[in-house]
Amino acid sequence: MIFVSQRTIMKIRKIIYTINHIHILTFKDQYKPIIAHYFNYESLRYRIDDENTIHESIRLDFPNEGFILMYKKDAAMLLYEGDIALVKKSNPVVEIFFDIYEKIKKFEGFVRTTKHNLEINAVDLDKKELVDEQLETNIFLKNPFGKLDEYGTIYEFVRNEKKYRFRYGNFNKLDIQKFELSPLKTDYNKELFDAVGFMSQVIIEELTTTSTLSKFKGLINEGEGMINLYTNLKNGN
Amino acid sequence: METKDLETFLNVIEGDLSSSRINFTAADNKSFATSSLDLLEKENIFKNILTKETEKSPFEFETFRYFLKEEFKKNLYEIADDKFTDSKPVEDKRISLSEGSFIIGWKLVQTESARLTEFDEEKVVLECLIDKEEKIYEEKEFKATYFQGYTLQIGKLFKLCFYERPNQVMMEVKDNPNLISENDFPKNQFQEKYSGMTIKKRK
Numbered sequence: 001m002i003f004v005s006q007r008t009i010m011k012i013r014k015i016i017y018t019i020n021h022i023h024i025l026t027f028k029d030q031y032k033p034i035i036a037h038y039f040n041y042e043s044l045r046y047r048i049d050d051e052n053t054i055h056e057s058i059r060l061d062f063p064n065e066g067f068i069l070m071y072k073k074d075a076a077m078l079l080y081e082g083d084i085a086l087v088k089k090s091n092p093v094v095e096i097f098f099d100i101y102e103k104i105k106k107f108e109g110f111v112r113t114t115k116h117n118l119e120i121n122a123v124d125l126d127k128k129e130l131v132d133e134q135l136e137t138n139i140f141l142k143n144p145f146g147k148l149d150e151y152g153t154i155y156e157f158v159r160n161e162k163k164y165r166f167r168y169g170n171f172n173k174l175d176i177q178k179f180e181l182s183p184l185k186t187d188y189n190k191e192l193f194d195a196v197g198f199m200s201q202v203i204i205e206e207l208t209t210t211s212t213l214s215k216f217k218g219l220i221n222e223g224e225g226m227i228n229l230y231t232n233l234k235n236g237n
Numbered sequence: 238m239e240t241k242d243l244e245t246f247l248n249v250i251e252g253d254l255s256s257s258r259i260n261f262t263a264a265d266n267k268s269f270a271t272s273s274l275d276l277l278e279k280e281n282i283f284k285n286i287l288t289k290e291t292e293k294s295p296f297e298f299e300t301f302r303y304f305l306k307e308e309f310k311k312n313l314y315e316i317a318d319d320k321f322t323d324s325k326p327v328e329d330k331r332i333s334l335s336e337g338s339f340i341i342g343w344k345l346v347q348t349e350s351a352r353l354t355e356f357d358e359e360k361v362v363l364e365c366l367i368d369k370e371e372k373i374y375e376e377k378e379f380k381a382t383y384f385q386g387y388t389l390q391i392g393k394l395f396k397l398c399f400y401e402r403p404n405q406v407m408m409e410v411k412d413n414p415n416l417i418s419e420n421d422f423p424k425n426q427f428q429e430k431y432s433g434m435t436i437k438k439r440k
Binding site for chain 2: 034037038039040041042043044045046047060061062063064065090092093095096099102213214
């Protein structure tokens with residue numbers, strides 16, 4: 001089963017893409033010379049954590065662009081908060097992420113990539129009356145308890161050697177912190193703070209020895225497809 | 238997390254350590270954490286945390302889950318300003334618009350790798366890589382003043398960075414070879430391609 005989508009019905013608010021690789025024990029001694037070259041970009045902020053330990057990691061924030069890049073001995077992570085359309089076409093910060101990762105792959109201690117995974121968080125804001133109605137009666141929920149304050153359903157399955165986890169539930173402002181939907185506090189997600197609606201979270205994990213820009217975009221399209229499939233079904237389409 | 242799961246987990250930690258990996262998944266109504274932990278590496282940390290927590294109460298799952306989330310995406314969500322450093326000296330980031338409002342910071346909107354193909358005193362012509370995946374190139378002409386201070390020679394690689402903020406655009410030319418991959422501009426291997434071929438005369 002392949003999930004394909006043209007446009008997401010729910011608005012994607014945040015994605016986290018992670019590439020895992022076998023631990024590079026010498027990571028902390030090798031990463032600084034290659035990442036330093038990227039310091040000449042405007043508005044870039046950086047932070048080094050667990051310095052001088054084997055867990056040393058560097059985090060690069062592009063707050064104006066809505067990105068956080070993080071590199072450590074066993075993973076490279078990209079977090080994006082903003083319009084997903086800007087990531088699906090040619091994006092300079094996404095290119096920087098993969099450029100740096102390609103350079104890390106040339107480290108002496110690098111063995112191989114093991115897997116990659118993508119987490120998508122989408123929220124659809126709606127009228128309170130409609131949300132309340134769903135909390136009381138919902139075609140996907142056998143609810144003997146009457147009106148609920150919260151609900152969530154989780155689906156997990158494996159298809160074509162990929163693991164999928166899909167969660168759907170109601171959304172309110174408590175979920176912003178719980179799911180860290182707006183870590184960069186962007187204008188794009190400002191509307192979440194005073195609203196209710198529905199949210200979905202998709203996590204796709206795939207074992208792989210190579211991670212590329214096209215695979216990354218492929219996972220985004222798949223995730224969007226899953227969200228659309230579920231939302232359409234729930235809405236009776 | 239069920240009580241039984243925590244007890245089982247504790248038994249594994251304190252019991253059989255020959256297994257060096259453990260997969261742990263916790264799920265509740267609205268949140269979950271998944272972590273694959275190397276026990277040999279994490280043993281001391283986990284034992285201390287678990288011992289500390291179970292002394293207080295064996296059912297303080299909130300703290301335990303928070304720890305797992307912290308470990309899984311450690312340092313990803315902290316944005317305390319005092320922990321960050323600007324990567325280059327902060328120049329005047331604020332501009333004054335006619336309405337009196339202030340904007341901070343340029344937004345990087347596009348970068349292009351480029352190779353110099355032609356130049357003279359007034360202009361520089363670059364072959365720009367527009368789409369890396371589709372390998373689409375475009376020839377563009379720029380004023381020579383944009384390359385002031387750089388040594389110009391045919392084949393030299395540059396990185397063009399385009400920024401914007403309301404009512405303004407900025408293009409920056411970088412000649413740092415570490416920002417550009419030579420694979421973006423593969424050289425024609427004529428010898429490899431044409432070796433073994435012969436040129437025939439027309440009769």
